[in-house]
Amino acid sequence: DVKVTQSSRYLVKRTGEKVFLECVQDMDHENMFWYRQDPGLGLRLIYFSYDVKMKEKGDIPEGYSVSREKKERFSLILESASTNQTSMYLCASYYRVDEQFFGPGTRLTVL
Amino acid sequence: AQKITQTQPGMFVQEKEAVTLDCTYDTSDPSYGLFWYKQPSSGEMIFLIYQGSYDQQNATEGRYSLNFQKARKSANLVISASQLGDSAMYFCAMREGRLTGGGNKLTFGTGTQLKVEL
Numbered sequence: 001d002v003k004v005t006q007s008s009r010y011l012v013k014r015t016g017e018k019v020f021l022e023c024v025q026d027m028d029h030e031n032m033f034w035y036r037q038d039p040g041l042g043l044r045l046i047y048f049s050y051d052v053k054m055k056e057k058g059d060i061p062e063g064y065s066v067s068r069e070k071k072e073r074f075s076l077i078l079e080s081a082s083t084n085q086t087s088m089y090l091c092a093s094y095y096r097v098d099e100q101f102f103g104p105g106t107r108l109t110v111l
Numbered sequence: 112a113q114k115i116t117q118t119q120p121g122m123f124v125q126e127k128e129a130v131t132l133d134c135t136y137d138t139s140d141p142s143y144g145l146f147w148y149k150q151p152s153s154g155e156m157i158f159l160i161y162q163g164s165y166d167q168q169n170a171t172e173g174r175y176s177l178n179f180q181k182a183r184k185s186a187n188l189v190i191s192a193s194q195l196g197d198s199a200m201y202f203c204a205m206r207e208g209r210l211t212g213g214g215n216k217l218t219f220g221t222g223t224q225l226k227v228e229l
Binding site for chain 2: 009031033035040041042043044045048058088090092094098099100101102104105107
């Protein structure tokens with residue numbers, strides 16, 4: 001059974017803090033993604049990675065960066081958290097794109 | 112232009128009835144795929160069904176079927192015999208380009224909140 005895990009289900013941070021969201025998958029997938037989900041906007045792609053140390057910007061990369069030092073782990077970094085980054089963050093991975101697997105999500109609140 | 116459009120923000124259906132959730136898409140790529148995901152209140156995204164652009168038949172998975180009308184660029188999800196547990200947010204999504212390889216991302220619609228009533 002494929003597992004995509006995220007480090008926290010709920011997270012509360014203060015404005016200006018540096019925030020790390022971790023995603024780990026156990027199926028040796030090359031492709032990993034970070035999405036954010038907001039009501040009325042669906043899921044929007046922040047960044048993705050198709051190999052170790054490789055990263056590509058998605059549709060809304062501003063205010064975020066990513067790190068992929070190992071194949072199984074893809075980290076999303078908020079360098080200086082702001083209140084407009086309060087959202088649900090979803091990580092996904094796949095080998096074939098018709099088999100995307102999602103993590104349980106991290107609900108981030110920035111105060 | 113929106114690549115994926117879901118025009119129904121909310122839907123109600125009675126238990127045991129069928130319901131159709133609408134999805135239209137926009138792409139000029141001849142190779143693409145359409146997905147439906149279910150998201151219960153717990154937040155996890157559950158894959159329901161997939162239709163490739165070259166698939167000759169409409170996809171079916173148990174009580175879920177995808178009504179794929181290529182000329183109209185629509186990929187509606189039909190849920191037969193609705194159950195209370197079907198109450199959730201439903202997302203339509205599209206991938207464009209080749210099936211394998213790197214960077215094949217999904218574009219999502221805004222979702223439809225389905226509520227199944229007794």
